[in-house]
Amino acid sequence: MLQGFNAELKRLAVIFSIAVIIGLLVDQLAWTLALFAFWYIGWSLWQMLRLNIWLTGNRKRQPPEATGLWGEVFDAIYHLQRRQKREKKNLQAVINRVQETTSALKDGVILLDWRGYLDWWNPAAQRLLGFYNSDQGQSVINFIRHPRFVDYFEAGDYAEPLDIPSPRFPDKRLQFQITRFGKNERLIVVRDITQIYHLEQMRKDFVANVSHELRTPLTVISGYLETMADNNSTPAWSKPLEQMQQQSKRMSLLINDLIMLSKLETADTGFNQKRVELEPLLQTVKSEAAILSAEKHQTLTLECTAKLSILGNEKELHSAFSNLVINAVKYTPEGGKIAMRLWRSGPRIYYSVSDNGVGFDAKHIPHLTERFYRVDASRNSGTGGTGLGLAIVKHVLLRHDAELQISSEVGKGSVFTCVLPVNDPPLS
Numbered sequence: 494m495l496q497g498f499n500a501e502l503k504r505l506a507v508i509f510s511i512a513v514i515i516g517l518l519v520d521q522l523a524w525t526l527a528l529f530a531f532w533y534i535g536w537s538l539w540q541m542l543r544l545n546i547w548l549t550g551n552r553k554r555q556p557p558e559a560t561g562l563w564g565e566v567f568d569a570i571y572h573l574q575r576r577q578k579r580e581k582k583n584l585q586a587v588i589n590r591v592q593e594t595t596s597a598l599k600d601g602v603i604l605l606d607w608r609g610y611l612d613w614w615n616p617a618a619q620r621l622l623g624f625y626n627s628d629q630g631q632s633v634i635n636f637i638r639h640p641r642f643v644d645y646f647e648a649g650d651y652a653e654p655l656d657i658p659s660p661r662f663p664d665k666r667l668q669f670q671i672t673r674f675g676k677n678e679r680l681i682v683v684r685d686i687t688q689i690y691h692l693e694q695m696r697k698d699f700v701a702n703v704s705h706e707l708r709t710p711l712t713v714i715s716g717y718l719e720t721m722a723d724n725n726s727t728p729a730w731s732k733p734l735e736q737m738q739q740q741s742k743r744m745s746l747l748i749n750d751l752i753m754l755s756k757l758e759t760a761d762t763g764f765n766q767k768r769v770e771l772e773p774l775l776q777t778v779k780s781e782a783a784i785l786s787a788e789k790h791q792t793l794t795l796e797c798t799a800k801l802s803i804l805g806n807e808k809e810l811h812s813a814f815s816n817l818v819i820n821a822v823k824y825t826p827e828g829g830k831i832a833m834r835l836w837r838s839g840p841r842i843y844y845s846v847s848d849n850g851v852g853f854d855a856k857h858i859p860h861l862t863e864r865f866y867r868v869d870a871s872r873n874s875g876t877g878g879t880g881l882g883l884a885i886v887k888h889v890l891l892r893h894d895a896e897l898q899i900s901s902e903v904g905k906g907s908v909f910t911c912v913l914p915v916n917d918p919p920l921s
Contacts, residue, residue, distance in 0.1 A: 508533060537563075544570075601683030607676055609633055609646070621683050623661045633681070636660065642669065656686065666690040701755035704748045711748065715741045750881040753812065754864075757888040769807045771835055771844070772797045775814060779833060782818040789827045793818075798836040804916040805893045813889035816882040817846040817909045825850035825906075842913045849906040858899045862887035886911075 508529055516525030543557045544567065556567035592615075595602045601618030605611060611629050618624060622636055634643055637660050645655045651671040659665035668684045718741055722734045779795045786793045803810075821831045825848040834845045853868045860866045865880035883897075886909075890897050894914050901907035 505533070599685075601681075603633065603681040603683065605633055605679040605681065607678055609679065611636075612678075618681075618683055621659065621661065621665075621667065621685060637669075645669070646671070656690070697755055697758050700751055704751040704755065707744075708748055708752075711741065711745055715745065747881070750885060753885055754881060754888060757809070757885065757892065766804055766806050768802050769805050769810060770800070770802045771842070772800060774807065774811060775833060775835060775844070778811065778815045778818055781815060782822055782831075785819065785822045786831065789822065789825075789829070791822065791825060791828065792830045793822075793833070794831070795833040796835070798834075801835060801837055801842050803842060803893070803913055805913075809889045809892065813886045813911070814844060816886050817911075820882055820909075821846050821848040821850070821907075824848070837915065840915050842915055843910055844913070845908055845910040847906060847908040852901045852903045852906050854903055855901065858901070861899060862897065 509526075512525050512529035513522065516522030519525065540559060540563045543559075544563075547557055547567075548570070556571040558564075559567055595615040596617075598615060598617055601621045602615045603611065603618050603622075604613040610632055611624070613629075614622075614624055624636065628636070634646065637643075637646075639657045639660060641657050642655060645651075651673070654668050654670040656666060656668050659667045664687070665685060666687045668686045670682045670684075672680045672682075674680055715738070718734060718738050721730075722738060725731060725734060775795055775797065779793060783793055818831065818833060825831055829849050831846065831848045834843070834847075836843050857866075857868045861868075862883045864884045867880060887897055890911060890913075896912050898910040898912060899907070900910075
């Protein structure tokens with residue numbers, strides 16, 4: 494481009510020199526310069542017109558022939574056009590490849606613009622949600638009107654997926670996962686989890702039914718064992734009867750915990766909720782745990798920094814808080830210290846149970862709330878636990894929009910902290 498500019502300057506210099514010579518010869522220098530200036534301006538306008546005709550007409554043809562600066566301008570635009578066509582072709586190939594890939598997915602993929610309107614979807618999404626080509630540019634809420642989806646979509650917190658019944662097929666269950674990208678655009682992945690949902694329901698029903706069916710015969714067995722132990726006159730039978738009673742009691746606790754878990758999984762969130770004063774509740778929990786801790790000569794303390802209350806199910810909260818303290822008592826050696834604390838910080842209420850027991854490695858923390866998970870051989874059935882306590886705690890907290898935080902260090906003890914929302918009552 495610089496070479497063409499220099500050539501154009503030389504062209505102007507030659508034109509100016511010719512105009513000066515002619516002007517001096519005819520003794521009309523000013524008019525001659527003006528005439529040549531108008532000619533140059535007209536010639537430049539002609540080149541602009543050619544450029545405009547070429548750009549607005551059939552740009553597939555070769556650019557107009559020209560020399561100097563205008564020739565380089567035509568050539569530069571022509572090369573830019575060719576490069577743009579190559580890049581457009583490559584981009585279209587990528588888009589086609591992405592569309593072919595997403596079309597092969599069994600999961601639905603939906604792209605929304607910044608307003609939440611439908612921009613594009615793959616065949617799986619069309620099959621699951623019944624979209625038509627004419628639906629493009631409409632709000633996704635017009636097609637998925639379930640109240641939970643509307644709240645989930647408008648809240649903007651997409652850390653966890655949402656499971657709801659299919660808006661098109663009532664017998665199907667769909668999972669929605671939303672991801673933000675670009676300029677507040679959103680990608681929705683829709684997955685058919687009907688089979689997984691039914692299997693989970695079957696598992697819950699199986700556990701609940703089996704637990705209830707086992708309770709009656711176990712009660713009969715426990716009753717007869719107690720009668721036999723009370724009337725036993727044969728010393729050789731004393732130890733076997735005692736062991737059978739212990740295992741019968743442990744199985745009874747296991748069944749009760751399984752039934753509790755089934756209720757937590759199947760009952761609606763918010764069932765039987767009321768304003769619960771936490772300090773009296775924790776005093777009750779402490780009194781119950783003090784009986785077990787006294788047998789091991791442990792020190793059990795409770796510290797409440799303020800009178801706090803939350804909206805919740807008192808029976809469920811009692812079960813969760815009690816399980817944490819009972820666990821600490823079981824896994825803390827004789828003479829150990831267990832501290833219960835309740836305090837508020839900002840919009841959260843914290844309830845922690847800390848001990849100076851054996852502790853455990855951090856790698857176990859993600860698995861502690863799984864059913865029947867045990868850290869190591871030291872935490873075996875000899876402690877009398879069922880392996881379901883922390884699973885119950887987790888489910889109770891989830892039902893109260895709360896979470897469980899765990900920290901521990903081998904040889905120094907553990908800290909289990911419940912983080913609960915404040916839920917202040919409205920001002921009257």
